[in-house]
Amino acid sequence: MTKADKAYELLKESYPHAKCGLDYGTPFQLLVSTMLSAQATDKSVNQVTEDLYKQYPDLNSFLELTQEEIENKIRKIGLYKNKAKNIYKMLRELKERHNGEVPKNMEDLMSLSGVGRKTASVVLVEAFKIPAFPVDTHVFRITRRIGLSTATTPDKVSDEMMSKLPKYKWHLMHHLLITHGRETCIAQNPKCEACSVSNICNYFRNNKK
DNA sequence: AACTCGGGGCA
DNA sequence: TGCCCAGAGTT
16 A cells, blocks of 8 residues: 555545535636635635525626626635736636637646636646646645655646546545644644554654654 | 735634 | 745746
């Protein structure tokens, strides 16, 4: 059993409640929500999108909004100017280049304005159940702390994790790692005393033991 | 690789 | 108050 497999089993035991924190209905809504979630909390995104998707449930209704209107509707979330600009452009790219459908592959998703590898991966995995491995700041920090990856960029960590775990474990492992990062392996002063993988963690061995 | 955007959450 | 956050684009 590899270290990655072992971490998977231990974390699975600890976080039976692990899941994606974003509320959404359709793939289109998940795409928008994930774009909004950059450098913001799920909670603030869910608060804003709950009413937003009732009024504007799909691409065509979003297309009626001006960039300024989008900006005003997401003002409670950080980086709203950038996000509104990117979403406004992305909506039109979906219409013009993708027949109004959310693309189901990494390359087309990443070609959309404001969509990077992390957002594209989340949409593939959560909306379409297509294997991918999103790496956000939590996953990046944790995989390096434990010693599952020594890669220096999120893209490389994503590739490394995919190579170390069987495909069917990718989806849950992503949820386990972000949950671990939110509840236990936090950025400052991680709660190593409450951590279920401390026995295989490089950070714990080097700093706390 | 470093910088910028940004309001909200939390100490 | 001050610091950080489920990122992406630009230089």
